[in-house]
Amino acid sequence: MLVSFLFLVGSYENYRVNVETVKISPYPVTRSGNADITITGYTARIPDGSVVELTIAKASAGDPKTSSIKTYNLCDKVRCPIRPGRFSFTLSKIFSNEELKGRIYVITVRIKDAKDTSMCVVFLCWVTDDGSTSLIRQAATMMELE
Secondary structure, eight states, rough: OOOOOTTOOOOTTTEEEEEEEEESSSSSSEETTEEEEEEEEEEEETTTEEEEEEEEEEESSSEEEEEEEEEEEHHHHOOOOOOOOOEEEEEEEESSSTGGGGGGGEEEEEEOSSOOOEEEEEEEEEEEOOOOOOOOHHHHHHHHHH
């Protein structure tokens, strides 16, 4: 599933990466499986030594409760040095077994170095029992969370 209707991305002026797509695979995510996230975008430059930070938080009516934070060396995910233009990376099997028991998560993916953030993408991800989900149910859940 492409997540373009649910994710929030800073404008190109604020971040060095202009995100084009976020793909969750497989979609929907089920308790008996796991998920990969692929992000595709464009960049003018990403500083050497940058990392990808993945934060998974349980969605709730209040503030999301952080479940896990994982950090990856960006050069382990893409060929470095990163040249200006289009690039893509995948984070595989993002959920722990415990997280797959949950229902709705706020996923945040950042590319950052010691000084600043080059990219930040935030979106909701549902984990289902049987693989069925509907946009109506998703919209209703989003309204409940607001």
